[in-house]
Amino acid sequence: MRKAGLGAVSVALVLGLAACGSSSSGGGAAGPGGGSANPKATIVLGTTDTIVSADPAGAYDLPSWNFQYNIYQKLLAVPPGTSDVAPEAGKCDFKGKTTYVCTVVPGQKFSNGDPLTAEDVVYSFNRVLAINSPNGPASLFAPMKSVSASGDTVTFTLKAPDATWPNVLTTAAASIVDKAVFPAKKLLADDKVVGSGPYQLSSYTPNQLAEFTPNPHYGGTDQLNNSKFVVKFEQDASTLVSDAQSGQVDIAYRTLSPTQLSALGNSDGLSLAKGVGIEIRYLVFNQKLQPGGTAEQKLAIRQAAAQVVDRSSIASSVYRDTVSPLYSIIPQGLNGATDALKTAYGAGPDVTKAKAALAAAGVSTPVSLTIWYNVNHYNDADLATELMRQLNASGLFKVKLQTAEWATYDKAALTDTYPAFLFGWFPDYPDADDYTGPFFPCKTAFLNDHYCNPEVDRLITAEQASTSDTERNQTFAQMQTLLAKDVPLIPIWQGGQVAAVRDGVTGVESTLDPDYDFRFWLIGKS
Amino acid sequence: MAPRNTGSLRRYLVTRLLLVIPMVFILLTVVFVLMRVAPGDPIQASVGAHLSPAQLAVREHQAGFDQPLVVQYFHYLGQVLSGNFGTAITDHQAVTQIIIRNGGATLELTLSAMFIAVAVGVPLGLLAGRMRDSWVDVSSRLFGIVIYAAPVFFLGLLAQELFGRKLGWLPTSSQASVLTQLDIKSHTHVLILDAMIDGKWGDLPDLFKHLVLPATVLGLTISGVVIRLVRVNVIQTLRGDYIEAARARGIGERGVVVRHALRNALVPIVTITGLQAALLMSGAVLTEQTFNWPGIGNRLVFYLEARDYTAVQGIVTAFTLAVVVVSLLIDIVNAWIDPRVRY
Numbered sequence: 001m002r003k004a005g006l007g008a009v010s011v012a013l014v015l016g017l018a019a020c021g022s023s024s025s026g027g028g029a030a031g032p033g034g035g036s037a038n039p040k041a042t043i044v045l046g047t048t049d050t051i052v053s054a055d056p057a058g059a060y061d062l063p064s065w066n067f068q069y070n071i072y073q074k075l076l077a078v079p080p081g082t083s084d085v086a087p088e089a090g091k092c093d094f095k096g097k098t099t100y101v102c103t104v105v106p107g108q109k110f111s112n113g114d115p116l117t118a119e120d121v122v123y124s125f126n127r128v129l130a131i132n133s134p135n136g137p138a139s140l141f142a143p144m145k146s147v148s149a150s151g152d153t154v155t156f157t158l159k160a161p162d163a164t165w166p167n168v169l170t171t172a173a174a175s176i177v178d179k180a181v182f183p184a185k186k187l188l189a190d191d192k193v194v195g196s197g198p199y200q201l202s203s204y205t206p207n208q209l210a211e212f213t214p215n216p217h218y219g220g221t222d223q224l225n226n227s228k229f230v231v232k233f234e235q236d237a238s239t240l241v242s243d244a245q246s247g248q249v250d251i252a253y254r255t256l257s258p259t260q261l262s263a264l265g266n267s268d269g270l271s272l273a274k275g276v277g278i279e280i281r282y283l284v285f286n287q288k289l290q291p292g293g294t295a296e297q298k299l300a301i302r303q304a305a306a307q308v309v310d311r312s313s314i315a316s317s318v319y320r321d322t323v324s325p326l327y328s329i330i331p332q333g334l335n336g337a338t339d340a341l342k343t344a345y346g347a348g349p350d351v352t353k354a355k356a357a358l359a360a361a362g363v364s365t366p367v368s369l370t371i372w373y374n375v376n377h378y379n380d381a382d383l384a385t386e387l388m389r390q391l392n393a394s395g396l397f398k399v400k401l402q403t404a405e406w407a408t409y410d411k412a413a414l415t416d417t418y419p420a421f422l423f424g425w426f427p428d429y430p431d432a433d434d435y436t437g438p439f440f441p442c443k444t445a446f447l448n449d450h451y452c453n454p455e456v457d458r459l460i461t462a463e464q465a466s467t468s469d470t471e472r473n474q475t476f477a478q479m480q481t482l483l484a485k486d487v488p489l490i491p492i493w494q495g496g497q498v499a500a501v502r503d504g505v506t507g508v509e510s511t512l513d514p515d516y517d518f519r520f521w522l523i524g525k526s
Numbered sequence: 527m528a529p530r531n532t533g534s535l536r537r538y539l540v541t542r543l544l545l546v547i548p549m550v551f552i553l554l555t556v557v558f559v560l561m562r563v564a565p566g567d568p569i570q571a572s573v574g575a576h577l578s579p580a581q582l583a584v585r586e587h588q589a590g591f592d593q594p595l596v597v598q599y600f601h602y603l604g605q606v607l608s609g610n611f612g613t614a615i616t617d618h619q620a621v622t623q624i625i626i627r628n629g630g631a632t633l634e635l636t637l638s639a640m641f642i643a644v645a646v647g648v649p650l651g652l653l654a655g656r657m658r659d660s661w662v663d664v665s666s667r668l669f670g671i672v673i674y675a676a677p678v679f680f681l682g683l684l685a686q687e688l689f690g691r692k693l694g695w696l697p698t699s700s701q702a703s704v705l706t707q708l709d710i711k712s713h714t715h716v717l718i719l720d721a722m723i724d725g726k727w728g729d730l731p732d733l734f735k736h737l738v739l740p741a742t743v744l745g746l747t748i749s750g751v752v753i754r755l756v757r758v759n760v761i762q763t764l765r766g767d768y769i770e771a772a773r774a775r776g777i778g779e780r781g782v783v784v785r786h787a788l789r790n791a792l793v794p795i796v797t798i799t800g801l802q803a804a805l806l807m808s809g810a811v812l813t814e815q816t817f818n819w820p821g822i823g824n825r826l827v828f829y830l831e832a833r834d835y836t837a838v839q840g841i842v843t844a845f846t847l848a849v850v851v852v853s854l855l856i857d858i859v860n861a862w863i864d865p866r867v868r869y
Contacts, residue, residue, distance in 0.1 A: 133618075134572075134615060135585075230708065239699045242690075242699065249704070406571065407564070408566065411566070411570060428576075
């Protein structure tokens with residue numbers, strides 16, 4: 001027993017001494033340097049995101065796509081700071097309304113040295129469809145009828161004219177994989193993936209750490225500003241804040257509350273990098289369940305609510321101006337966006353006009369309305385409370401709030417259970433169609449809110465068929481005017497992108513753009 | 527006499543092993559039903575906000591989530607029987623791999639915590655038993671009750687606030703700093719062991735530094751039980767005739783307590799310590815959450831939130847088997863250290 005006791009004390013001492021004697025951890029090496037740019041820098045990014053799959057056929061979510069954007073090439077890409085489509089591993093153009101032809105840029109290689117060919121491109125697309133993973137992106141390829149290769153040319157045949165197809169090719173779903181490595185009918189393990197992008201995934205412990213090093217065979221044009229990029233997956237935002245403050249991570253990116261961002265912005269050695277974001281939040285009315293006896297009364301109630309909501313106040317008081325007021329379903333920063341609701345209802349609330357609209361439709365006030373919101377997916381408690389306050393303060397509404405966990409909320413909201421609910425949208429690609437096509441067609445509307453306007457339907461078909469930017473912008477403008485009048489939903493805010501960045505780390509702001517592609521290669525250290 | 531003892535022990539162990547089968551079966555069934563009764567599924571949790579109800583229904587159909595529960599249940603049992611825990615839908619990781627990879631971190635935490643529980647609990651219990659009704663006894667008992675009653679996450683938060691944020695002595699999250707993790711190649715998935723295997727001695731301080739707070743918090747919680755148990759057994763043992771006989775033989779009080787009383791008091795302590803394995807596992811879930819420790823309990827919470835049936839069922843089964851194996855080992859050790867034990 002004496003020996004055991006001594007042993008225990010010894011181990012405890014070793015443990016304690018080791019603990020006290022250790023120097024500062026990994027953040028030290030990853031901390032800020034001084035002087036000129038250092039291309040050999042290691043950058044550590046902390047995030048609360050989780051990765052569904054590093055295989056392009058297995059994921060349809062932003063965090064996984066960010067992973068993939070740095071490992072794989074697509075035929076097309078969105079250059080930093082724009083929402084344009086540009087060549088990456090291919091040069092593409094429409095040859096007819098339903099034929100899209102791409103030529104593979106020569107000299108591209110996967111990180112294992114295999115050349116990237118047109119057959120690889122065809123294989124990649126067919127593979128996504130064949131695997132059809134339950135949480136994969138196969139549905140994005142729904143417009144495609146077939147894909148074929150001939151020499152260095154890839155030909156996509158579409159089911160119908162679709163101007164958004166080039167945008168689909170910029171998404172990570174269209175990442176090109178090596179047909180010699182990726183199995184045709186099943187997903188490849190994350191630590192085995194091989195791409196032709198600027199980085200290779202050198203090591204990956206799921207939900208803990210991912211290490212990216214330069215692809216030695218990279219044949220693209222992007223210049224790398226670091227020699228290693230590490231992603232640290234944090235369990236929650238408070239841990240991310242703590243790691244950013246202690247220097248464990250150089251960049252804290254997603255998902256931090258406005259309060260946490262503000263705290264980080266005021267911390268020593270940290271500053272906030274901001275960029276345009278096109279994530280949006282909106283209030284949906286289920287036109288079957290919302291209050292109002294007739295279609296006219298229902299419309300008047302929606303218009304009155306749109307008239308009363310004070311978006312600027314929400315942006316400043318709830319979000320500390322990390323979001324911007326949103327006056328159309330299509331956010332600012334995208335081609336075709338207008339401020340249709342500002343034009344129709346003004347920038348600020350106008351209770352008199354709202355009252356008049358309700359009175360004209362014979363709606364007795366206050367209108368009882370239950371608004372549902374979610375916390376564990378959208379964290380909308382403060383937004384919902386402020387909305388309720390504003391609507392009730394007008395004297396025209398008597399709002400009651402209800403909440404549900406995401407697993408219940410998502411399904412119930414879209415299956416005729418809630419009369420009004422808060423929802424959000426993250427784009428697949430930065431194009432206005434991604435904010436209208438899934439939302440408003442009478443038969444296939446994603447929200448299942450029973451909104452149907454044949455004219456909006458016609459405009460959606462028209463913009464999807466047109467390849468002229470001018471024409472599409474005009475169509476979107478008409479559509480937004482109609483939507484402002486019908487108010488099937490009330491756009492509330494458009495989220496900016498914000499990251500907390502350690503002093504000396506460069507390039508973060510240049511990658512925070514509407515494409516939501518966090519380009520590791522742009523990040524460096526001075 | 528001896529051969530008969532061995533036979534009864536063997537029979538007991540075989541019976542215990544056979545009982546594991548219905549136990550795991552019942553547990554799997556309960557977890558299966560609970561997961562299905564709760565709203566949502568992994569596909570909806572993952573891509574729900576991007577798909578219409580119709581599109582979601584198609585994907586759920588492809589995954590077989592719309593099949594009758596009985597069909598899904600027997601499909602799952604078939605998988606488990608073939609030794610295949612399946613693949614998590616949330617992140618496409620093989621459940622066996624999740625258990626192995628994250629189990630290493632849990633093992634590191636629980637073993638360290640158990641060490642601290644024994645290192646703190648046994649001496650304090652011994653002192654309390656020996657000095658019954660003195661201020662030492664009262665203080666030890668009070669400490670034992672309070673520390674055991676305090677929720678582990680609450681203790682964890684207090685420790686993080688004090689040693690992490692106020693004093694800045696220790697890290698409050700993760701198993702290691704980023705560069706240390708990158709430096710260590712995984713062999714056993716127990717980072718400290720992996721560092722030793724590769725001779726990365728320079729990484730050990732960082733690893734221990736990260737281990738101190740979670741292991742101490744969990745260990746102290748468990749020590750509350752150990753203190754009380756050692757105290758009671760020491761008091762009972764000190765009343766024994768052989769203790770009186772030892773004293774009569776002129777053996778010093780220290781020798782009587784340590785060599786005679788404690789040694790005999792340890793038998794039930796070994797049993798109870800083994801039974802604490804379940805408590806340790808559940809404590810590990812909370813401790814791992816509090817300290818962002820990448821153990822299996824941490825993953826269990828993650829997959830529960832994602833409604834990932836496959837992963838949750840696999841991890842719970844692994845937990846069950848771990849507790850069963852520890853219980854069995856304790857029975858064997860008990861029979862070995864105390865010949866009076868009969869089965």
